[in-house]
Each structure stands twice: as C-alpha cells, then as structure tokens.
Amino acid sequence: MKVGILGGTFDPVHNGHIAIAKKAKEQYGLDLVFLMPARIPPHKADVATADVHRLAMLTLALSTEPSLDINLMEFERDGRSYTSDTLTILMKDHPDSELYYIMGEDSLRDFPKWHEPATIASLAKILVAPREKNTQAFKDLIALRSEEFGQVFYPLDLPYNPVSSTGLRECLENGTPSTELPARVNDYCRRFGIYTKKPTVLRKETVALFEALSERLKEKLHIYRFWHVTGVAYTAANLLAERYEAMHRKPCEDGCYDEVQQAFIAGILHDCAKCMSIPELVTYAKENNVPHEEEQEKIGDVLHAPVGRFMAEHEYGITDLVILDAIGKHCLGDVEMNDVDLAVFDADYFEPYRDHRPLEITLSELRDIALKDITVGAYEVTKASILFLKTIGAAICTQSYRVLEALKKRLKEKNTASAEENETISKENESTMSEYTSKDLAKTAYAALDNKKAFDIRVIEIDKVSTIADYFVIADGNNASQVEAMVDEVQMMLYKTYGIEPKRVEGAKNSGWILMDYGDIVVHVFSSQDRLFYDLERVWRDGSTLDTSDWGENPAEKKD
Ligand code: ATP
Numbered sequence: 001m002k003v004g005i006l007g008g009t010f011d012p013v014h015n016g017h018i019a020i021a022k023k024a025k026e027q028y029g030l031d032l033v034f035l036m037p038a039r040i041p042p043h044k045a046d047v048a049t050a051d052v053h054r055l056a057m058l059t060l061a062l063s064t065e066p067s068l069d070i071n072l073m074e075f076e077r078d079g080r081s082y083t084s085d086t087l088t089i090l091m092k093d094h095p096d097s098e099l100y101y102i103m104g105e106d107s108l109r110d111f112p113k114w115h116e117p118a119t120i121a122s123l124a125k126i127l128v129a130p131r132e133k134n135t136q137a138f139k140d141l142i143a144l145r146s147e148e149f150g151q152v153f154y155p156l157d158l159p160y161n162p163v164s165s166t167g168l169r170e171c172l173e174n175g176t177p178s179t180e181l182p183a184r185v186n187d188y189c190r191r192f193g194i195y196t197k198k199p200t201v202l203r204k205e206t207v208a209l210f211e212a213l214s215e216r217l218k219e220k221l222h223i224y225r226f227w228h229v230t231g232v233a234y235t236a237a238n239l240l241a242e243r244y245e246a247m248h249r250k251p252c253e254d255g256c257y258d259e260v261q262q263a264f265i266a267g268i269l270h271d272c273a274k275c276m277s278i279p280e281l282v283t284y285a286k287e288n289n290v291p292h293e294e295e296q297e298k299i300g301d302v303l304h305a306p307v308g309r310f311m312a313e314h315e316y317g318i319t320d321l322v323i324l325d326a327i328g329k330h331c332l333g334d335v336e337m338n339d340v341d342l343a344v345f346d347a348d349y350f351e352p353y354r355d356h357r358p359l360e361i362t363l364s365e366l367r368d369i370a371l372k373d374i375t376v377g378a379y380e381v382t383k384a385s386i387l388f389l390k391t392i393g394a395a396i397c398t399q400s401y402r403v404l405e406a407l408k409k410r411l412k413e414k415n416t417a418s419a420e421e422n423e424t425i426s427k428e429n430e431s432t433m434s435e436y437t438s439k440d441l442a443k444t445a446y447a448a449l450d451n452k453k454a455f456d457i458r459v460i461e462i463d464k465v466s467t468i469a470d471y472f473v474i475a476d477g478n479n480a481s482q483v484e485a486m487v488d489e490v491q492m493m494l495y496k497t498y499g500i501e502p503k504r505v506e507g508a509k510n511s512g513w514i515l516m517d518y519g520d521i522v523v524h525v526f527s528s529q530d531r532l533f534y535d536l537e538r539v540w541r542d543g544s545t546l547d548t549s550d551w552g553e554n555p556a557e558k559k560d
Pocket residue numbers: 007008009010011016017020102103104105106107129130131161162163164165166167
C-alpha cells in the first residue's frame with residue numbers, strides 16, 4: 001500500500017489542499033491519501049477555531065471528494081501533533097506500507113526546524129507542492145533539502161496556487177466570497193459564524209442554552225463522547241439548514257428556522273444518558289418508569305435513547321417535545337420521523353468525529369447523500385448500521401428493520417410524487433425498491449445456495465397448505481462452515497437484489513439447522529445429518545416440490 005498523508009491545520013481547508021492531495025495520488029500512484037488534521041499543530045499553537053469546526057469543514061469539503069480520506073489519529077492523540085510521532089506509529093502498525101508525506105513549499109522551507117525532521121525524512125518519501133511563483137527557487141529548495149537529508153524530496157507537478165487559510169479567514173471575516181473555499185465549507189462558516197462570531201442560523205438564546213448544556217455535559221460525559229455530541233449538534237443543524245435553504249423554505253421573521261434550533265439542542269443532549277453503564281441504565285429506566293421496549297432492555301445499550309429523553313426532560317429541563325422525541329428516536333430511528341428526528345439520526349452516524357468503520361459505504365458518501373436529502377440519508381444510515389452490526393456479530397433490534405421498511409416506503413411514495421427527487425436515490429436503492437414476487441425471492445435464495453454448492457436444494461410451494469409462507473427453500477451443507485457460508489450468501493444476495501433482510505433468523509451459528517424467515521419465503525439451511533433427522537420434506541409433503549431444473553447448475557435431486 002502506498003499511503004499519502006497531508007498534514008495540516010485546515011483552518012479552514014481549501015481547494016489548494018484538495019488539489020495537492022489529489023495530485024499526489026495521481027502523480028505517484030498512491031492507493032490512499034489521508035488529510036490528517038493536527039489537533040495541536042506544533043508550529044501554530046494559537047489556533048482559535050474550535051476543533052469541531054476545523055473537522056466539520058474538512059468532512060464537508062471531502063464529502064464530494066471520494067478519492068480522499070480523513071485520518072483522525074493526530075486529533076485523538078494528546079499533546080502536540082508531531083509528524084515524526086505520527087509516521088513512527090503508522091510504520092509500526094503498517095510495516096508493509098510505503099508512506100508519502102505531502103507538504104507545501106513553505107513547509108519544506110521550515111522543515112529543518114520541525115521536530116525530528118531526519119526521522120520524518122527517513123520514514124516517508126516527501127512530496128512537495130510549489131507555493132511561490134519562482135519555479136527555480138522551488139527546484140533549488142528541493143535539491144538543497146535532498147542533499148541535507150540524504151533523501152530525495154519529490155516535486156508535485158502543479159502550478160503555484162496562492163490560496164492560503166490565512167487569506168481565506170480574512171475573506172470570511174470581511175464577507176468577501178472566494179472560489180477557493182468549497183461551497184459546503186463556505187455555507188457552514190456563514191451559518192455558524194466561524195470566523196465572524198455571528199451565526200446566521202442560530203438564535204442567541206439557542207447558543208446560550210447550548211453553552212449552558214455543554215458546560216454540564218462536559219462534566220458528565222467522557223471527553224470523546226462530549227466531542228461526539230458537539231459534532232452531532234453542528235452536523236444536525238447544518239443538515240437542516242442546508243435542506244431548508246435548498247428548498248427556499250421561508251424562515252421565521254428573525255431569519256432562523258425553529259427546527260434548526262431544535263436539532264442543535266437535541267444534538268448536544270442526545271447522548272446525555274451515556275454517562276451511565278448498561279446496568280445503571282436498566283435500573284434508571286425501571287426506577288423512573290421510562291417507557292421502553294422489552295427488546296431495548298435486552299440489548300441494553302440502546303436504552304440510552306429513551307432514558308436520555310427522560311433525563312433531558314427531568315434533569316436538563318427541556319420541555320419542547322420535538323427535541324425530546326428526537327433524543328428518544330436517535331438510536332434506532334422510528335417509523336415516524338420528522339425533519340428534526342431525521343437530522344439528529346443521520347448526524348449521529350457521520351458527525352465529523354466518527355471513526356471510519358469498515359462499511360460498504362464510506363462516511364463521506366453518507367454525508368453527501370444526507371446533505372442532498374436527509375430521508376435518503378436516514379435510509380442509507382439504517383442500512384449501513386444493520387450491516388455493520390451484522391459484521392461484528394452484534395444483536396440487531398427488530399425496530400431497525402421496521403425503520404428500514406418504513407423509510408423505503410416513504411422514499412417510494414416520494415419517488416412517485418416527484419420524479420426529480422428520484423435522482424437523489426442511488427441506483428442500488430431503486431433496484432431494492434422494485435417489485436418482486438415470492439417466487440423471485442425463492443429463485444434468488446436458490447441461486448445463493450447453489451453458489452455455495454449446497455446439496456439437494458428443494459423449493460416447496462406451501463401457500464395452498466399453510467399461511468406461514470409461499471415457499472420453503474431447503475438445502476443442506478457438509479459441515480458448519482459450509483452451512484454458515486450458505487446462510488451468509490442467502491442473506492447477502494437477497495439483500496443486494498431486493499434490499500430485504502430476514503424478519504427472523506433462528507438457530508445458532510454452529511447449529512445444524514438455521515432458519516431465515518423472509519415472510520413470503522422461509523429458507524432452511526441444514527447440516528446433512530440434521531436434514532435427515534428433521535426431514536422437513538416429509539412434514540410438508542402436502543406442499544408440491546417445484547421443478548427447479550432450469551434454476552441453476554445444481555438441479556435438485558429428488559429424494560424418495
Ligand atoms: P495558513 O495560511 O494558516 O498557514 P495553510 O493554507 O498553509 O494555512 P495548512 O493547513 O497549514 O494551510 O497547510 C497544510 C499543508 O498544505 C502545508 O504543508 C502547506 O504548505 C500546504 N498548502 C496549503 N496551501 C497550499 C497551496 N496553496 N499550495 C501548496 N501547498 C499548500
């Protein structure tokens with residue numbers, strides 16, 4: 001892996017940063033390029049802009065740059081963010097990677113004054129972008145440093161671009177527009193008054209309440225949790241402001257939207273119950289009669305949402321039901337979600353401090369989708385969290401499936417109502433929303449089992465003899481790992497093709513019989529021994545076995 005790192009303060013991030021990161025990737029064939037914000041830049045001790053904003057601006061800028069990533073390792077490390085420490089850790093953790101450190105000409109000029117420059121030059125190849133007009137001076141500097149450090153420093157073939165964060169801060173302070181600032185970053189700065197201290201989307205009283213709540217929460221929550229709730233507040237408020245401005249929705253007389261205030265306050269409070277352990281949450285819920293589902297209590301952690309709603313009302317004095325409901329719904333979502341609920345739900349998943357998870361969809365993609373439409377965002381977030389929980393083998397609340405279905409229905413209705421909005425839904429979603437019959441599901445399950453070389457796949461039509469389902473799909477595998485592979489393949493193919501999840505799965509991983517109930521079809525995967533033992537075909541002999549000889553390469557062998 002060739003990994004590029006562009007370290008910086010990003011106060012704010014600008015098109016110059018993005019251009020040099022992309023050029024490095026292209027010119028030197030890098031597999032990955034990270035923009036790595038320094039929490040405490042060694043050479044700029046007086047960064048006045050709050051960390052949450054530098055990070056939020058970076059995530060917004062990269063929401064439209066799928067080839068670039070963010071790495072938070074310097075943000076999460078205490079003390080000054082020394083590059084030599086960062087590269088040493090990266091090399092230790094990824095000894096097979098080749099590191100490329102990207103910097104501008106001004107940084108190269110100061111390089112000998114950096115902390116342990118020789119270590120940096122020995123751990124990474126250094127790629128340098130011009131930052132001054134004089135091309136000869138640039139070449140000379142590269143040659144000089146190469147000689148001094150006994151390593152080659154590599155130039156980036158880019159024209160000199162005079163943009164700087166310092167210049168942009170001045171523009172923003174004076175209200176002068178600049179094309180060097182990504183549009184979403186520009187909007188964010190204006191909305192929250194990042195460099196002017198005059199927010200346009202938040203009322204004074206909202207800011208005052210937010211600050212008072214922050215003071216209290218800071219005392220109660222772990223520092224990372226506190227960063228997260230701050231990130232959710234700004235992200236949720238920004239998502240809603242973006243939505244309403246794009247819709248040209250008329251604001252209140254003071255130019256603000258009520259929902260933006262509500263999302264902001266719900267965001268900061270949404271995890272207020274995370275100061276408790278799971279047993280404490282269970283006790284608190286019981287002692288205070290906090291309404292919740294039995295399933296939430298079983299899974300434990302998800303209880304923090306209803307408990308948080310209760311605490312927000314009784315301990316933090318919130319009376320606005322919109323805020324309280326958004327807190328109560330933030331964890332699992334709900335079949336009924338208003339704009340504030342959706343914004344907090346979405347923001348919780350991809351606020352800027354969220355670490356990248358091994359998802360099929362990146363956080364940048366999720367941000368981009370949600371900034372275009374918060375409902376599509378919620379749908380993708382729900383799908384991503386179900387998949388993630390599955391990947392790590394965690395329990396999944398059935399509420400998540402209900403929410404997924406409800407969002408899918410809502411998007412489908414919206415699609416019919418507006419062909420234009422249809423475009424915002426990814427092609428994959430469109431296919432998941434297409435109509436299908438129970439036979440289509442049975443065929444896909446059959447194909448999935450066939451892919452994993454299942455034995456004796458049979459499809460029994462039972463709709464005439466039972467109301468349980470239309471079809472049973474039955475197959476067996478040689479051993480536990482084949483059975484597991486068959487189960488995974490069925491779930492993956494039905495999910496990919498139709499966007500559906502089983503309503504219920506029974507049978508433990510290593511058991512000889514796993515049942516996946518999809519409503520219209522039920523798929524039974526057995527170990528060969530258990531299939532003989534249970535002999536479902538005999539139990540369901542009143543149903544008729546379908547002729548599947550043309551469904552796949554492994555036609556069902558009929559048993560006597
Ligand atoms: P400031 O004006 O506050 O010094 P900056 O624009 O240099 O900020 P940083 O976040 O400090 O932004 O920069 C990160 C890295 O990107 C540095 O190595 C810097 O030299 C490089 N860089 C920033 N802007 C440019 C640019 N326009 N051309 C080439 N390199 C740049």
